[in-house]
Amino acid sequence: KLNTGTKNPAHRLILETFVKAGSPRDILWDAKPHIGSDILPTVVTNISQRIEQLGGTVRYRTRLVNIRTDESGAITGVDVQPPQETTSETIATKHLILACGHSARDVFELLKEHDVTLAQKTFAMGVRIEHPQHDIDRAQYGPSAGHPALGAAPYKLVAHLPNGRSVFSFCMCPGGQVVAASSEQGHLCVNGASLNARDGRNANAALLVNVTPDDLPGDDPLAGIELQRACERAAYRLGGSNWNAPAQLVGDFLAGRASTAPGKVKPTYPLGVTWTAIDDALPQHIVESLRLGIPLLGKKLRGYDRPDAVLTGVETRSSSPVTVIRDRTCHAVSTPGLYPCGEGAGYAGGIMSAATDGIRCAEALIADL
Ligand SMILES: Cc1cc2nc3c(=O)[nH]c(=O)nc-3n(C[C@H](O)[C@H](O)[C@H](O)COP(=O)(O)OP(=O)(O)OC[C@H]3O[C@@H](n4cnc5c(N)ncnc54)[C@H](O)[C@@H]3O)c2cc1C
Structure with missing residues (x-):
């Protein structure tokens, strides 16, 4: 279901992106647009392939197990662990959009350990x-x-x-x-x-x-x-x-x-x-x-x-019980370079608002770069 209580000009772009990826066209005019769990996997696969065509990399089943920060608290990299491996790989980066969803309980514990500012919600x-x-x-x-x-x-x-x-x-x-x-x-x-x-x-x-x-x-x-x-x-x-x-x-x-x-x-x-x-x-x-x-x-x-x-x-999982505090430009207040994003970070409550927040964070990152 793509109905949302939020209003944002990006909604049209999101619906059109779904249609280009294989969703039924009626989501463009239906007041309560719906894709369906049988069609959604094809849509997601097509979006992943489009990301790869554009130069991105999708690493399935690869866990974020640590974030790295410098003495000022700014992001310097992430450690990720592929499936069935016991050692992790470090990816150096100054920018991390963290859109981990509201059930990534291990990630919230990790953020707490790194003194990222969190609050109850x-x-x-x-x-x-x-x-x-x-x-x-x-x-x-x-x-x-x-x-x-x-x-x-x-x-x-x-x-x-x-x-x-x-x-x-x-x-x-x-x-x-x-x-x-x-x-x-x-x-x-x-x-x-x-x-x-x-x-x-x-x-x-x-x-x-x-x-x-x-x-x-x-x-x-x-x-x-x-x-x-x-x-x-x-x-x-x-x-x-x-x-x-x-x-x-x-x-x-x-x-x-x-x-x-x-x-x-x-x-x-x-x-x-x-x-x-x-x-x-x-x-x-x-x-x-x-x-x-x-x-x-x-x-x-x-x-x-x-x-x-x-x-x-x-x-129990209708919404996130925690929020990662960020400023108006989508930066985590405690951690330069970290962009908490989507439902898990407390900025969305469903597919449309999570997609909108993804666009918001991407635009903030582009502005920084
Ligand atoms: C069964 C079900 C039905 C739903 N139906 C609807 C609906 O009809 N309409 C609607 O609007 N919403 C629906 N929702 C809610 C919707 O799925 C979420 O609101 C939305 O997906 C949130 O998007 P997100 O990008 O913030 O997070 P998610 O879509 O949850 O994405 C988070 C991603 O981060 C990954 N991740 C987590 N931890 C790590 C880690 N340590 N390392 C690497 N990756 C990690 C996860 O595997 C996941 O792929 C439904 C949810 C469920 C479970």
């Missing part, structure tokens, strides 16, 4: 919720549901709660699938995706509640990552420690009891689910807010709180 966690797509179509399109010109209906929901928090849907995938998004052994988290046709039986979306710096213990900039990790470890355990995801029916979740079997809505998570009480894997304020919020969302979209809708957990 508001992020969000919760669950994936699944409904039959035809129920969402009916709720959104009424008697026109199922018309081929309409396709699978999306939704975007928010409920402002009496406790001062909000529950909101995010990354809604019409006709999609809940997918595994884990990146560490023994830590389980989920996300969602759709194929281009969006013709799967279920609709899914993240249902999230914000975690602010005030919710975190202490002021360690990486405290949000530790909270994500604690939830992911609990989810792995609840799932049975075999990569099954923990799942619970909405009716049971609202009643505060564990689930034992599915109702009519069958989960799509491909590795299997374990029926349990999913709320044991989330902070109390998120559980309370989801309990208050789901019935309110049911008043906004008919059937949203149906008792056999499926909650799968945990959704």
Whole structure:
């Protein structure tokens, strides 16, 4: 999905770049443009090949394991390690665009060790919720549901709660699938995706509640990552420690009891689910807010709180819990030559805003050169 809450003149260039790389042309005019997980790999491969044609080098599966700085703290190089090798290679450089994504926990630890200025940032966690797509179509399109010109209906929901928090849907995938998004052994988290046709039986979306710096213990900039990790470890355990995801029916979740079997809505998570009480894997304020919020969302979209809708957990990676502080010219304030970029550095929240920030950092680097 290429919809974004941000506005930037670069968006047209980004969409046209996707089309040149093989994306369907309708992303140029659709208000909610979508490529689809089946077409995206071709698009990414074509973009990588274009980078190489223009003189760039793409090193797959090569890890950044260290950054090198001089006595003034400025970047002088990076150490990278190819797969299956125990020694690293140093690449000398005075400029490093670091666009490592929000799950590069080892990179954030590395930055902390090098005294790069980091700060906690508001992020969000919760669950994936699944409904039959035809129920969402009916709720959104009424008697026109199922018309081929309409396709699978999306939704975007928010409920402002009496406790001062909000529950909101995010990354809604019409006709999609809940997918595994884990990146560490023994830590389980989920996300969602759709194929281009969006013709799967279920609709899914993240249902999230914000975690602010005030919710975190202490002021360690990486405290949000530790909270994500604690939830992911609990989810792995609840799932049975075999990569099954923990799942619970909405009716049971609202009643505060564990689930034992599915109702009519069958989960799509491909590795299997374990029926349990999913709320044991989330902070109390998120559980309370989801309990208050789901019935309110049911008043906004008919059937949203149906008792056999499926909650799968945990959704911890919707946004970065940390930000690398940079100035107006995209330089890390602590580290000359370092350009923290994209979602992991805290400057984007999705494909379009990450691409826009990539262009912003590239322009800053060109201006420096
Ligand atoms: C399943 C799923 C579905 C999503 N669906 C959507 C969607 O529909 N629409 C949307 O807008 N967003 C979606 N997102 C979010 C979107 O993917 C991100 O917002 C976006 O990719 C962020 O871009 P980025 O360039 O900042 O980081 P990333 O795309 O995360 O790129 C970071 C890169 O850095 C690499 N890296 C990390 N550490 C190291 C290291 N030490 N050494 C070398 N390389 C390293 C990673 O391997 C990765 O390739 C989805 C995410 C997931 C997981």
